[in-house]
Amino acid sequence: MLRYQRMSTQAPAPPPKINLRRPDIMEAVQAEVLSHYRSELVERLRANGGLLSAPGLTVKLAKEFGFCYGVERAIDLAYAARRYFPKEKPIYLLGEIIHNPEVNDQIRHMGIQTISSKPAEAELAQLKREDVVIIPAFGTEVATRKRVEAMGCIIVDTTCGDVMSVWRRVREYARDKCTSIIHGKAWHEETKATSSQATATNAHYLVVFTLAETDYVCDYIVNGGNKQEFLEKFKGAYSTGFDPDVHLQVVGVANQTTMLRGETEEVQRRIRKAMEIKFGSESLPQHFRFFDTICGATQDRQDALSKLLTEPLDLLLVIGGYNSSNTTHLAEMGEAKLPTYFIKNAAKMVSDKLILHYNQHLQKEVETRDWLPAGVITVGVTAGASCPNNLIEDTIRRLFELRGVSVQELLAN
Numbered sequence: 001m002l003r004y005q006r007m008s009t010q011a012p013a014p015p016p017k018i019n020l021r022r023p024d025i026m027e028a029v030q031a032e033v034l035s036h037y038r039s040e041l042v043e044r045l046r047a048n049g050g051l052l053s054a055p056g057l058t059v060k061l062a063k064e065f066g067f068c069y070g071v072e073r074a075i076d077l078a079y080a081a082r083r084y085f086p087k088e089k090p091i092y093l094l095g096e097i098i099h100n101p102e103v104n105d106q107i108r109h110m111g112i113q114t115i116s117s118k119p120a121e122a123e124l125a126q127l128k129r130e131d132v133v134i135i136p137a138f139g140t141e142v143a144t145r146k147r148v149e150a151m152g153c154i155i156v157d158t159t160c161g162d163v164m165s166v167w168r169r170v171r172e173y174a175r176d177k178c179t180s181i182i183h184g185k186a187w188h189e190e191t192k193a194t195s196s197q198a199t200a201t202n203a204h205y206l207v208v209f210t211l212a213e214t215d216y217v218c219d220y221i222v223n224g225g226n227k228q229e230f231l232e233k234f235k236g237a238y239s240t241g242f243d244p245d246v247h248l249q250v251v252g253v254a255n256q257t258t259m260l261r262g263e264t265e266e267v268q269r270r271i272r273k274a275m276e277i278k279f280g281s282e283s284l285p286q287h288f289r290f291f292d293t294i295c296g297a298t299q300d301r302q303d304a305l306s307k308l309l310t311e312p313l314d315l316l317l318v319i320g321g322y323n324s325s326n327t328t329h330l331a332e333m334g335e336a337k338l339p340t341y342f343i344k345n346a347a348k349m350v351s352d353k354l355i356l357h358y359n360q361h362l363q364k365e366v367e368t369r370d371w372l373p374a375g376v377i378t379v380g381v382t383a384g385a386s387c388p389n390n391l392i393e394d395t396i397r398r399l400f401e402l403r404g405v406s407v408q409e410l411l412a413n
């Protein structure tokens with residue numbers, strides 16, 4: 001049973017209990033979601049060990065890929081909201097429901113309007129009491145939620161439970177006056193929402209993204225340094241009033257749910273070591289805490305790709321939205337081993353001579369020529385947690401088409 005809260009600034013009415021998961025609604029939602037994102041080809045491949053072969057070309061799918069439970073739930077709830085509320089009832093979405101452009105287009109197509117993930121007053125002014133506002137899978141900042149609640153909007157909260165686990169951890173740190181060091185992307189909605197949990201309790205946070213940044217922080221902890229330089233270097237990645245000389249005495253490490261596990265563990269290890277050097281082993285428990293908050297779905301996809309990468313492959317295709325954090329990490333894992341192309345859909349494979357793909361280091365789409373080698377090749381395929389199966393199917397079909405093979409005929413044989 002989902003509970004929605006209607007709040008008024010004067011005398012809030014008791015929150016009505018609305019069950020979006022009514023059997024009739026969910027039955028219709030399931031059918032609609034399947035019709036939009038399902039792929040029989042992908043299901044068939046999954047059942048056959050992820051392999052599809054034609055003379056000269058073999059495609060190998062990672063064992064775990066595509067939609068995670070959190071994404072499925074968020075999409076179901078957004079679709080259910082549209083079905084539950086009458087057509088004329090405005091439904092707004094804070095930013096993107098998940099990081100996949102095709103899915104977001106579909107949601108807009110259903111009449112759900114997108115507003116900023118952190119709406120300014122001018123945008124909020126268009127909302128009326130009892131308008132519906134959907135919070136996406138990666139959550140929203142505490143202040144945004146409170147503001148929307150105060151306007152009397154009905155909130156459909158699709159925040160993933162794994163993201164909320166991180167929030168609980170950061171709130172615990174905050175209660176104990178422990179600064180949260182968050183391994184993540186300061187500009188990502190999830191990390192913004194997570195860091196707002198610290199500031200909502202008047203505590204502090206610092207976001208580190210790379211191991212080089214972590215080393216800089218560790219050096220500061222152990223040896224001190226130039227405070228102005230520190231604050232300039234991490235501009236936009238710490239709480240208002242954060243002072244590295246004061247707020248790095250007691251720290252707790254948490255992470256965005258979709259980071260690379262190996263890197264997150266390294267961040268924890270390095271900060272722990274720095275705190276141990278600074279305060280001594282015996283005092284360490286009073287100065288350092290950590291909690292691994294990588295989500296299970298991210299971990300499963302990374303593990304499955306690690307396994308796939310031990311097999312002989314000529315290249316890897318990673319499918320997903322370019323702003324999808326877990327997908328960029330899959331691409332990063334591939335890049336370390338073999339030619340890897342991060343594409344958002346099959347149309348990016350323009351021909352066997354030209355592919356357009358996202359370069360996360362340059363943060364833009366780039367062209368590569370002669371990307372598909374001639375001769376007998378094996379292509380690995382994986383997809384991020386926000387990528388629907390129909391886009392994976394399109395990619396596989398396009399690959400075979402570029403080799404002059406019809407998947408239809410291949411499956412018929």
Ligand code: SF4
Nearest residue numbers: 068070160257295297
């Ligand atoms: S990637 Fe993980 S945290 Fe994000 S929605 Fe999926 S299960 Fe939840």
